[in-house]
Every structure is written in structure tokens, then in C-alpha cells.
Amino acid sequence: MSYITKALSRKQDREDGLGNNDNAVLFNAQDFQKLRRECLDRRTLFCDPTFPATWTSLGYNQLGRYSSKTMGLEWKRPTELCSNPQFILDGATRTDIRQGELGDCWLLAAIASLTMDKEILARVVPPEQSFTESYAGIFHFQLWQYGEWVDVVIDDRLPTRNGELLFVHSAEGNEFWSALLEKAYAMVNSSYEALSGGTTTEGFEDFTGGIAESYELSDAPPTLFNIIRKALSLGSLLGCSIDVSVSAETEAVTRQKLVKGHAYSVTGAEVVHMYGSPVQLVRIRNPWGQVEWTGAWSDNSKEWDRVLPEEKSKLDYSAEDGEFWMAYSEFLQQYSKLEICNLTPDTLSSDSVGRWSFHQFEGTWRVGCTAGGCRNNPATFCSNPQFVIKLEDVDDDPHDGVDGCSFLVGLMQKDGRKERQFGRDLNTIGFAIYKIKGLTNVHLGPNVLLREKSVAMSNTFINTREVCSRFKLPPGEYVIIPSTFEPHCKGSFILRVFTEKQATARYIPRPSKISINWQSENISKLDVDPHFQHLFKQLAGNDSEISAIELQKILDKVVSQRTDLKTDGFSMETCRHIISLLDKDGSGTLGLLEFHTLWMKMQKYLEIFKHRDTDHSGTLSSHEMREALAEAGFQLNTPVLQVIVSRYADQQSAIDFDCFVGCLIRLEMLFREWNSIKLTWDKAVECFIPENLCFLLKCFQMFPTILTSGDICALQ
Numbered sequence: 001m002s003y004i005t006k007a008l009s010r011k012q013d014r015e016d017g018l019g020n021n022d023n024a025v026l027f028n029a030q031d032f033q034k035l036r037r038e039c040l041d042r043r044t045l046f047c048d049p050t051f052p053a054t055w056t057s058l059g060y061n062q063l064g065r066y067s068s069k070t071m072g073l074e075w076k077r078p079t080e081l082c083s084n085p086q087f088i089l090d091g092a093t094r095t096d097i098r099q100g101e102l103g104d105c106w107l108l109a110a111i112a113s114l115t116m117d118k119e120i121l122a123r124v125v126p127p128e129q130s131f132t133e134s135y136a137g138i139f140h141f142q143l144w145q146y147g148e149w150v151d152v153v154i155d156d157r158l159p160t161r162n163g164e165l166l167f168v169h170s171a172e173g174n175e176f177w178s179a180l181l182e183k184a185y186a187m188v189n190s191s192y193e194a195l196s197g198g199t200t201t202e203g204f205e206d207f208t209g210g211i212a213e214s215y216e217l218s219d220a221p222p223t224l225f226n227i228i229r230k231a232l233s234l235g236s237l238l239g240c241s242i243d244v245s246v247s248a249e250t251e252a253v254t255r256q257k258l259v260k261g262h263a264y265s266v267t268g269a270e271v272v273h274m275y276g277s278p279v280q281l282v283r284i285r286n287p288w289g290q291v292e293w294t295g296a297w298s299d300n301s302k303e304w305d306r307v308l309p310e311e312k313s314k315l316d317y318s319a320e321d322g323e324f325w326m327a328y329s330e331f332l333q334q335y336s337k338l339e340i341c342n343l344t345p346d347t348l349s350s351d352s353v354g355r356w357s358f359h360q361f362e363g364t365w366r367v368g369c370t371a372g373g374c375r376n377n378p379a380t381f382c383s384n385p386q387f388v389i390k391l392e393d394v395d396d397d398p399h400d401g402v403d404g405c406s407f408l409v410g411l412m413q414k415d416g417r418k419e420r421q422f423g424r425d426l427n428t429i430g431f432a433i434y435k436i437k438g439l440t441n442v443h444l445g446p447n448v449l450l451r452e453k454s455v456a457m458s459n460t461f462i463n464t465r466e467v468c469s470r471f472k473l474p475p476g477e478y479v480i481i482p483s484t485f486e487p488h489c490k491g492s493f494i495l496r497v498f499t500e501k502q503a504t505a506r507y508i509p510r511p512s513k514i515s516i517n518w519q520s521e522n523i524s525k526l527d528v529d530p531h532f533q534h535l536f537k538q539l540a541g542n543d544s545e546i547s548a549i550e551l552q553k554i555l556d557k558v559v560s561q562r563t564d565l566k567t568d569g570f571s572m573e574t575c576r577h578i579i580s581l582l583d584k585d586g587s588g589t590l591g592l593l594e595f596h597t598l599w600m601k602m603q604k605y606l607e608i609f610k611h612r613d614t615d616h617s618g619t620l621s622s623h624e625m626r627e628a629l630a631e632a633g634f635q636l637n638t639p640v641l642q643v644i645v646s647r648y649a650d651q652q653s654a655i656d657f658d659c660f661v662g663c664l665i666r667l668e669m670l671f672r673e674w675n676s677i678k679l680t681w682d683k684a685v686e687c688f689i690p691e692n693l694c695f696l697l698k699c700f701q702m703f704p705t706i707l708t709s710g711d712i713c714a715l716q
Contacts, residue, residue, distance in 0.1 A: 019148030021123050021209070027188060030153040032140040045077070045137030048155040051187045058159065059193025060421040069101065073166060075157040077137060081165070082174045085131045087139075089175045092121055096178045100167035103196040106239075107185065108168060109263035110203025111178060112285050113237040116267060120235065120343075124207050125177055141184040144209040146414045147360055147494045152184040159192070167192065189417040200239030200263045202465055204341030208237065211410045211498050212341040213468050217332045224338070225280050225328050228269045231340050238266035240284065243336035256295045258334055259286065266338065267323065270315060274306045280328035283315075293324045295334075342408065342498060356408075356498040359505035361387055365427075365484055365491045368622025368645040368653035370638055373487030374461060375432060375454070379614075380487045380623045382449050385638070386508045387480045388436065391473060393501040404472035407499040409433070411458070411482045412466040414492040428485040429493070430461035436477040443508050444479055461485040479508070487623075488653065510637040528596050536592050545589035548575040555602075555658075564610070565657045566618035574662035581669050605661050608632050619654040628660070634667050 017023045028050045039046045051057050053075035055065040063070055078085035088096075092115045097108050114121050129139050140153045158179055159166040168182045185206070186192040201212030215224060217240075231238060244252075244261040252260045268283030281297060297303050304312055315325065326334070344358050363385045365371035372380035391405035409431060416426045432454040434444060455478065458467045482495050497505050525533075539554055540546050546554070555570045582594045590598065612620055612628040620628055622645045629636055629644075636644070648659040655663075 021142060021149045024142050024149040024151040027150040027152045032138065032151060032153050035153060036134065036136050036138050039136035039138060040134060046155045047137075047157070048153065051154065051183075053155075053157040057186070057191055059191045061193065062196070063191070063193040072161050074160050076160045076163075077156050078131060078158070078174075078176045081160065081163060084174060086175050087130050087180075088125075088177045089172065091118075092125065092177060096170040096172075096175050098169050098171055100165060100169060102167045102182075102192060104168075104182070104198070106198040106200050106241075106263035107182070107195055107203045108178075109200045109239050109265045109285070110207055110237065111168075111181065113200075113204070113239065113265045113267065114207050116237075117235050120208060125181060131176075139180050139184075141181055143185065143188055144206050145188055146412065146492075147362060149209065150188065152188055154180060154184050154187055156180060158183065190421065194417040194420055199339060199464070200237075200241070200265070201339040201341060201468075204237040204239065204339070205412075205466070208341055208343050210237070210341045210343040211408055211468060211496055212339055212466070213408060213470055215338045215340075217335050217338055220332055220338075225269060225282075227340070228266065228282065228338070231342070232266075232269055235343060237341040237343075239339045240264050240266055240331075240335045241337050242334065253291060256334075257291050257293055259291060262286070264335075268315075268325075269328070272307050272311050272315070274303065281315075281325045282328050282331050283323060283325050284331075286322040286324075292322055293326055295326065296330060297325045297327055299324055356500065357502045359389070359497045359499075359503075361495045361505075361507055363482065363493050363495060363507075365489060365493070366642050366645070367488050367490050368625075368649055369642045371488050371490055372483060372623070373489070374430065374483050374485050375449075376485075377487045378446075378450050381481075381483070382444070382446050383623055383626060384481050384483045386443055387482075387495055387497075387505060388477055388508050389480060389497055389499070389503055389505040390477045391475050391499065391501075391503050394475065395472075395500050402472065405475055405499065405501060405503070406470065406472045407497060407503070408468060408470050409458070409480060410466055410468040410494075410496040410498075412494045412496070414494070416465050426463040426465065427489050427491050428461050428463045429482070429491075430458040430467050430485065431480055431482040431495075432457040433471070433473075434479045434481070436479055443510050449481070510635070510641075523593060523596065525592065528592060532596060532599070533592065536595055540592075540595075543589075545587060545591055546595055547589050548572060548579055551575045551578065551590065558602075559657060564616070564618060566654075567656045567658045570658045571662070574658065574665065577662070577665050577669060581665055581672075601664075602661070605632070605664060606657075609657055609660055617654070619656050620660060622649050622653040622655065625649075625655050625660075629664075629667075632664055634664075634671075636667075 019025055030048075030050070035046060047053070055063075055070060058064075058070055058073070059067070061067070096115070097112050099105055099108055114124060124142055126140060126142065137156050138153065139156055140151055142149050142151050144150075156176070158176075165179055168178050170176070170178060182195075183192075186195055189195060199214075201214065204210060204212050215221070217224075221227070228238065241263050242258060242260045249260050254260065265285040266282060267285050268281075270281050270283075271278050272281055273279070284293070286292060292299060295301075342356060345356060363370075365384070370383055370385055372383040375381050389407070391407065393405065394403045395406050411429055411431050413427055413429055419426075433456040434449065434452065435455045436444075437448075455473060456469075456471050458469050460467070480495065480497070482493060484491065497503075537544065539550070541550075549572075552570050552572055552575045555575070559565055559567045559570075578598060579588065579590055582590060582597055584594060585591070608628050608631045609620065612624045612631065614624065615621075625645070625648075626636070626641060629641075644663060645653065648655050648663050650656075
């Protein structure tokens with residue numbers, strides 16, 4: 001299936017609702033209801049073959065096969081660990097989450113915040129699961145993964161040592177929803193070990209489908225406390241952490257019982273009065289559940305004695321559960337970072353809260369095609385994918401007093417945790433935003449991107465899963481260009497745009513068209529130079545025709561005498577295509593006029609090749625190839641260029657001269673054939689005439705293998 005066919009298929013699936021939370025994609029094609037029914041019919045407990053109870057599901061290094069951390073480990077079901085296991089007991093609460101021997105506190109902080117909103121929790125943890133009714137050792141959860149919701153099926157075998165859960169567990173010991181959710185999350189990321197280390201925003205987003213922003217508290221905006229309160233009132237998920245300067249400080253406990261490098265949840269923000277003076281407080285949750293802040297406003301501290309009893313009771317200030325209050329001013333000093341996950345419109349059910357307008361796009365950086373790198377790489381930057389957003393309405397009651405259109409842009413790269421086991425690092429990613437002046441719906445080129453400054457850009461280029469920034473710009477149209485920092489870095493990404501007011505957004509494809517104005521095929525023998533006619537007689541022999549075999553020898557001899565070109569020689573296939581393109585009388589050979597046309601083409605091809613070979617390597621880089629094709633008269637969109645690069649470039653993404661010629665010949669053949677049947681195609685699509693469609697399919701089979709039938713659709 002071609003790139004375009006796949007894209008159209010995914011688009012149709014989304015239009016049909018597939019990938020929404022209420023119509024999730026089946027992860028590993030496993031249907032929970034069907035599998036459970038089969039197990040119940042057979043009276044067996046489910047054993048998941050896609051995530052087996054072996055060391056492969058644990059990890060690849062620290063939790064690998066021969067690691068000391070996995071010695072004595074056994075996989076057991078909750079029914080083997082206690083007499084009365086419960087999926088959820090008296091509702092899911094933050095006390096159900098106790099960290100085990102896995103460094104995934106960032107994930108547990110996100111799960112803890114999840115329990116604050118029962119509706120959001122139910123989207124992730126489907127209700128009506130238990131160890132009694134219809135129990136078959138199988139459970140399922142729904143997680144957001146790179147633009148779509150997936151339904152993840154697991155069995156309930158969990159890693160244990162000495163009869164105790166090795167990883168996350170509940171305080172009560174007989175409640176297992178959090179441990180099973182952790183397993184489901186490990187499954188979609190390939191192993192438990194893949195969950196070590198991360199940011200709370202990642203968990204926030206994968207449990208909500210929302211978009212997260214981050215604030216450095218050493219440089220907090222003056223309105224941040226109000227932002228926190230508003231975010232909590234809108235159901236947003238918040239987390240905070242203390243940075244470490246060296247790895248040895250990770251999870252080190254300070255004198256006042258705060259843990260460095262540890263992910264906390266922010267669960268409240270209130271104002272109390274001490275002797276009549278207002279004090280801003282924030283409530284924070286430690287997933288460990290026991291280690292709590294001991295400074296001012298901690299549980300049972302003297303500051304609470306100066307607060308009215310009704311305020312104290314309202315805030316539940318003395319809970320011994322790892323949750324504590326502290327002054328907002330102290331919060332800014334003690335913690336390093338705050339993360340807020342803003343929710344998608346479908347997550348919020350209440351009509352009393354505002355909603356973001358939401359747009360989402362999938363894209364790829366392909367080496368030699370769309371992996372152009374950042375603006376520091378002017379030769380390739382313009383090849384990056386482009387997306388346009390149209391902002392029309394300014395914000396209502398801007399909190400900073402400045403009119404404008406507020407929006408969030410999040411750029412997320414895919415599958416970073418899965419790639420860890422292969423030693424692959426995340427790309428360093430970011431994006432730039434340019435103002436559109438004049439024509440709209442036009443792919444911006446070097447005349448704009450290399451001559452004008454961007455109006456905004458991501459705060460940094462960084463090798464994290466996602467880069468997200470908040471902006472406020474005047475109404476207008478803007479182009480967002482996501483990229484890696486260095487060029488030639490492959491990867492897949494999701495670009496999401498949240499706007500405070502309604503807005504429109506779309507992908508800007510590169511246009512495909514042909515304009516070969518330098519052709520001069522309608523000539524007579526009188527137009528051919530006598531010296532060329534004499535040369536042709538020598539090359540063609542007595543029959544005055546040049547066959548494919550003779551043409552191959554001629555072209556190879558010509559290019560072999562040039563030291564400024566790299567070539568492996570012309571293939572017989574290319575020579576046959578040249579004859580097929582230029583043979584007007586159907587003889588299967590080239591006569592004088594036909595060979596003269598080829599010679600003119602070859603001279604033009606060589607001129608273009610040398611002009612675009614800016615580093616004088618004797619080859620064209622895949623990015624130089626785009627410009628060379630444009631100069632030759634072919635404006636190609638990105639999917640078609642991807643096919644060309646994969647077909648003609650070598651492992652270094654370089655294209656030599658014979659491949660360049662072969663590509664141009666095939667493109668000209670393709671466009672010629674396409675133009676000849678386009679009218680039939682349009683009519684067949686419009687009227688759905690089966691006979692015409694069959695004819696078109698036969699035509700597609702005759703086309704050169706440079707493109708599939710799906711890719712040809714992109715040339716319209």
C-alpha cells in the first residue's frame with residue numbers, strides 16, 4: 001500500500017470515528033470482549049501471547065534476563081496473592097498508588113492526578129471489571145498513543161518477589177487496578193524497563209489526549225498562581241518536580257522531606273487567611289505516599305493554628321497520605337518545574353467550562369526528502385513539512401491586558417521508549433512559525449523562509465518526546481514548520497494546535513505539475529546540424545536506427561569520459577524507457593530526429609545536474625534533487641519525491657547522473673500518460689463508471705514502477 005493510500009485510509013478511519021475514546025483502535029488487534037468470552041467458554045484464564053510473562057516483558061538492561069534485579073521474580077495473578085482481590089475498592093483514590101522498584105514516579109504522579117476526576121479516570125480504566133463476575137484473567141485499559149486512543153488488553157499476571165508486587169501497588173494490598181494499568185502502559189511501550197524516567201506531562205497526555213505545557217518556576221510568570229487555579233477548575237492535570245544537578249541526587253530526600261528528581265502531583269490551590277491576611281497555598285501529592293513536606297504549612301504545623309477552623313476543615317489540611325500544603329511563595333523556591341496538561345474538548349463533559357479548539361496532524365521526516373533540519377540549514381530547511389493556521393478572533397478578557405489570539409503548539413515524536421532497547425535516542429526537535437503575507441494555501445519557499453524572520457518559535461530544540469509552547473499573535477494566517485535540529489534525521493511526528501478561540505488549520509502539500517518549456521521535438525531534418533547528422537550515421541550504422549543495446553553503449557561511453565560525474569552506467573531498462581518516450585514511429589529504435597531530441601535533452605539534463613551539484617561531488621543529494629527536478633520542469637509533491645528518493649538514491653541519499661536521467665525520463669513518461677487519461681479518470685471518479693475504472697487500472701499497470709496507482713493520485 002502506498003504512502004498516499006495509507007494516509008487516505010487513516011483519514012477515512014478518523015472520519016468514521018476510529019481512534020476516538022469511544023471507538024478506540026484495538027492494540028495488537030486484540031478484542032477484549034471476544035477474548036474474554038472465549039476464555040469463559042473454555043473455562044481458562046487468559047495468557048497474553050503478545051506480552052508474555054517472561055523476562056522479555058520486563059526489560060532489556062537493568063531488568064534484562066540476567067539482571068540481579070530480576071532474580072527470584074515470579075509472575076502471579078492477584079488471585080494467587082490474596083484471598084479477596086479487588087479491581088477497585090471503594091473508588092479509585094491516590095492511596096491506591098505506591099511506587100515499587102521501578103523508576104516510573106512520573107507515571108504514578110499522572111495516575112494519582114487521574115483519580116481526581118472520575119470521568120477522566122473512566123475513559124482510561126473502563127468500569128465493570130472485577131475478579132468475580134465474568135473473571136477470566138483478562139483486563140483492558142484505554143490509552144492515548146500518538147494521536148489516537150488504543151484499547152489495550154492484558155492478562156493479570158504481575159511481577160512479584162516473595163509474594164509481593166514488584167512494582168506499583170496499593171496501600172491496602174488487595175486493590176490491583178493501578179498495577180494492571182501500569183502493566184498496560186508497559187505493554188504499549190514494549191517493556192516495564194522502558195517506563196524508567198520521564199516527565200509527568202507524558203503520562204498526563206497519554207491518559208487524556210491533552211496537550212501539556214511546562215513552566216520553569218525560577219522564571220514563573222506573575223500570574224502563574226491564577227493559571228494554576230484556573231487549570232484545576234477546568235479539570236487540567238498538574239505536576240511538579242525538583243531538578244537534580246547530578247544523577248546521584250536523584251530521589252535524594254532534603255531536610256524538609258522533599259524528594260529531588262521525583263514527580264509530584266499538584267492537586268489544589270487555595271487562599272487562606274492568617275490573622276486576616278491572605279496567603280496563597282498549593283496542595284501537592286507525593287506518589288510514594290509517606291514522605292511529606294515538613295516545612296511551613298505542612299501537616300500539623302503551627303501556621304494552621306492561625307487559620308480559622310472552617311477554613312482548615314475545608315482544606316483537609318492534616319491528611320497523613322503523602323499529600324500536603326505549602327505556601328505558593330515556598331513552592332516557587334523549592335520546586336523547579338510545573339507541568340500543566342490542557343484537555344481536549346471531548347474530554348470535558350460540563351457545559352460550564354470553556355474548551356480549546358483542537359487540530360491534529362501526522363507527519364514524517366524522511367531522509368533526503370522532508371528531513372530538512374532547522375533554519376541553521378538553509379540548503380534543506382525549506383523541504384520540511386508545512387502546516388497553516390488561520391487565527392481570526394482575539395481572546396476574551398486577556399489576563400495580561402494584551403489583545404491577541406492565544407494558542408498552544410505541541411510537536412511530539414513517536415515511539416521513543418520503544419526505540420530505547422535498540423540504543424536509539426530521540427531526535428532534537430522544535431518548530432518555527434512564519435506569517436503569511438499575500439497568497440494563501442501556498443507552500444512557502446526560500447524567498448520567504450530564508451529571507452524573513454519567523455514571528456515565533458518553540459522555546460528550544462530539545463531531545464524530548466514533545467516540545468510545547470504557548471503563543472499570542474495578532475489575527476492572521478501563519479505557517480508552522482516542525483523540524484529536527486540537524487537535517488537528515490528520520491522520524492514520525494504528531495503536530496497539535498490548541499487555540500483559545502475557533503480557528504482553522506490544514507496541511508500545505510507541495511503542488512505537482514509539469515512545465516517542460518525547453519523541449520523542441522517538432523523539428524525537421526533541415527534543422528539538424530550536418531555534423532550531427534554525420535555523427536549519427538557513424539553511431540547508427542547501416543540501418544540508420546539506434547537500438548536499446550546501441551544506445552546503452554553510446555551513453556556509457558559518453559559519461560565514462562567525464563571525471564566530474566559519478567555513474568554506474570545506464571541500465572538497459574532506462575535505455576528502453578528512453579526509446580519508448582521518443583520513438584514516434586513505433587519502430588522500437590531511434591531515428592535521426594528522435595536521437596537529436598534525446599541529445600538536446602541530455603545536454604539540458606547535464607546542465608541542470610552540474611548546476612545543482614553545488615558541492616561538486618559528482619552526485620546530487622536528495623535535497624538537491626528536488627531543486628534539479630524543479631529546474632527540469634517537474635514540481636513534485638512530497639509523497640512522490642519520497643518514492644523517487646527511495647527508488648534512485650543510494651545509502652548516502654546520493655543520486656548519480658544515470659539515475660538522474662532515468663528518473664527524468666520516467667517522470668516525463670508518467671506525466672504524458674497521466675495527461676492522456678486524466679479526462680477519463682475525472683469522469684470515472686465523478687460518475688463511478690466501472691468500465692472506465694477498469695481501463696484506468698490497466699493503464700496504471702503500464703506505467704513505470706516509479707509510482708504506484710495510489711501515488712499517481714497525488715499528481716492531480
